[in-house]
Amino acid sequence: MAGLSLSLVLVAGLLVWGLLDRRPYEATPPSAPAAQVRPTLAARTLRELERAVEDRDAAAARGLAPTGDDQAAALLAAVVANARSLRVRDFTLRYVDEEGALSPDGSWAAAVDATWGFAGFDPMPARSEVVFRFVDDGDRVALAGVGDDGDHRAPLWLSAPVQVRRTPATLVLAAGSSARADDHAARAEAAVPVVRRVLPAWRPRLVVEVPASAAALDRTLAADPGRYANIAAVTTTVDGSVDPGAPVHVFVNPDVFDRLEPQGAQVVMSHEAVHVATDAATSDLPLWLLEGFADYVALRDVDLPLSTTAAQVIRQVRRDGLPDHLPGPAEFDTSATALGAAYESAWLACRLLARTGGERALVRLYRLVDGGRELAAALRATFGLTPGRLTRAWRRSLSDLAA
Secondary structure, eight states, rough: OOTTTTTHHHHHHHHHHHHHHHHHOOOOOOOOOOOOOOOHHHHHHHHHHHHHHHOOOOHHHHSSSTTTTTHHHHHHHHHHHHHHHTTEEEEEEEEEEHHHHHHHHSSSEEEEEOOHHHHHHHOSSSSEEEEEEEEETTTEEEEEOOOOOSSSSSOHHHHSSOOOESSSEEEEEESSOOHHHHHHHHHHHHHHHHHHHTOOOOOOOEEEEEEHHHHHHHHHHHOOOTTTTTTTTEOOOOOOOOTTOOOOOEEEHHHHHHSHHHHHHHHHHHHHHHHHHHHHGGGGOOOHHHHHHHHHHHHHTOOOOOHHTTHHHHHHHHOOOOOOOOTTTTOOOOOOHHHHHHHHHHHHHHHHHHHHHHHHHHHHHHHHHHHHHHHHHHHHHHHOOOHHHHHHHHHHHHHHHHO
């Protein structure tokens, strides 16, 4: 026995212990496979969501949610309901790449190239990278959510249930109550004749999107938090591009808009409708002309004294003196403390031009500069003015108002 190796002794010992141990043998179950990023299955799930939206099949969309995740299931069903009400067309989804690492719960975020458009309103589809959240769910990959990474746009209709109001000329989608949707729909409808009184050739296709809050607006537009905190609404391309023909919508900041008096709210909506009618979102116009013209149209038939419509710029002139130039990018920065005064001063410049040479001349000036004519040449052709003479006349009008 002394010559046996240690390994044989150990084996013999194990055999003896096996004979003495009367407990039933239990095999160790194999460990569950670790969760992993599965882009091929995720792409298949996106194709299934495409089909569900195309077929308007809410039950099929609901079935793409993770097992037991009622919140995700409700959102996916809402996406189909939104698509039905909005008449979404050209909807495609293409998996691009992961955004960040796999989470402990087996989920991951990925950028998805999405296209979509609203039939009857968007001349061509929008295209944008949207973040979707996926989760490994057994033998499939499920959809757990849309958006919320802060760096990509989160289209309102894909990220929240919306109320939809449609007329031949207007389309409103609003997160929240029916009353909110009704209110914005009424203002959008009222804005159309306001714009067409000055721009009768416009064929209105006005789309207004109303997220639930200012923070939700930032997510919708992939904006830095607080960028639009001081404004009631913004008109911009849906996908952030500057391509001619890209869908242009009005996006409302409800935290500001809802605090406006009814007349002020209507002026804001009419102002934004002018931007839609003139393709301002992709224009290189001087900002005083772009914004001043929109306010000129919106305020044209509003019966309010200048002490009200120019109150902020009057206070500014009395406090700081006359500005030496028409407002530009610095004055119209959304974080500027005197943003309201910038809008009013631009409006006063356009109002001055209309009173000097007539409304048609103002419209022609806008069109010429928007079409690429230099401002100085366009001012001479329409009003016989130089930019310097216009600025001096504008400053005199401000001085008179502030006296």
